[in-house]
Amino acid sequence: MSNDAPVRCLASADRFLDRLGRGRIVGLSVVGALLVGAADYFTGYEVSMSLFYLGPVALAAWYGGRRAGIGSALMCCVLWYSTQLATGNPYSNSLIPVWNALIRFGFFFITSSLLTALRRGLVEQQLLARTDALTGLYGRRAFEDRLEHQLAMAQRHKTPLTLAYVDLDDFKRVNDTLGHAEGDRVLRTTGQVLKRTLRNTDTAARLGGDEFALLLPESDGRGARRVLEHLVDELREAFSANGQGVTCSIGVVSFLEPVLSAAEALAAADALMYEVKRQGKGALAFRVVVGGFPEPDRQGGGTKSGG
Secondary structure (H helix, E strand, O other): OOOOHHHHHHHHHHHHHHHHOHHHHHHHHHHHHHHHHHHHHHHOOOOOOHHHHHHHHHHHHHHHOHHHHHHHHHHHHHHHHHHHHHOOOOOOOOHHHHHHHHHHHHHHHHHHHHHHHHHHHHHHHHHHHHEOOOOOOEOHHHHHHHHHHHHHHHHHHOOOEEEEEEEEOOHHHHHHHHOHHHHHHHHHHHHHHHHHHOOOOOEEEEEEOOEEEEEEEOOOHHHHHHHHHHHHHHHHHHHHHOOOOOOEEEEEEEEEEOOOOHHHHHHHHHHHHHHHHHOOOOEEEEEEEEOOEEEOOOOOOOEEEOO
C-alpha cells in the first residue's frame, strides 16, 4: 500500500459523508451516541467513556452544521448522565452528577462550535480559491477542473460540448486612460452579464486579466450560436449603458465528438479568438470540431461582428 493510501481513504470517506445530507448524518450521530452510551453502561462507572462521546458530536457538527452539533452535544450529555444513574455510581451529593453532566455539555458544546466554525471557514476558503473575487465567476483552476469533467461526460455519453474564449478588446487602454477602478468596473459588468445570460447548466470563468471562458455542455454549433449571439447583444448593451465603449472578441468551438484534453480544447478556442483579433476585433467566430479536427462552420458563416 502506498504512503498516500490512508489519505485517499480519508478523502473518500469525507466525500461519502458529505453526500449523505444532514438527516442521515444526524441519524448516524444518534446511533453512534447510543453505542457509546451502551458501552459506558456495560463497562461501569469505574471506566470513563467521556472522550468517546466526542465522536458523534464531531460527526454531527462537521457534516450536519451548528444545530446538529449542539443537539448531539446535548444528547450525549443526557446519555452520560443517564448511564451514571443506571450504573449506581455512589456520589456523596446527588448534585454532583448534575454538575459533571453540565461540565461535559460545556465541553461538548465548545468542541461542536469550534468544529462548525472551522468547517465554515474551510468551505469559504475553498470557495475563494475557486472563485474570482472581482467578478464572482469561476477562477481558471476551477474552470479547468469543470472542463475536464464535462469533456469526460461528453465522451462517455457521446454528447456535444461548446467552449468559448472571450477577450475584451483594448482593455489596457481603459486602465491607462480611465484608471484601474474603471477597468474593474468593466470586468464586473462582464461578469454580471455572463451570469445572468447563460443557462444554469453553463459555466463562466475569468481566466485572468480581461480573458473569460464559457462552457456550454450538450450544445452543438447551432445551439451555441443562439446563446452566444444573445450574450454579445447583452454585453454591447451593458457596456453602452455604462458609457464604457468596450468591445470583445470571442472564439467559439463546438466539439461534436469530444476527444481532446481540457488544455487542448481551451487552446483551440483561444486560437480562434486570436484569429478574430487579427481580423479586426469586436467579432464572434464559430468553428465545429469532430474527432479533434476542425471542420467548416456548419451553420453558415464563420464570423459575426459583435460587441
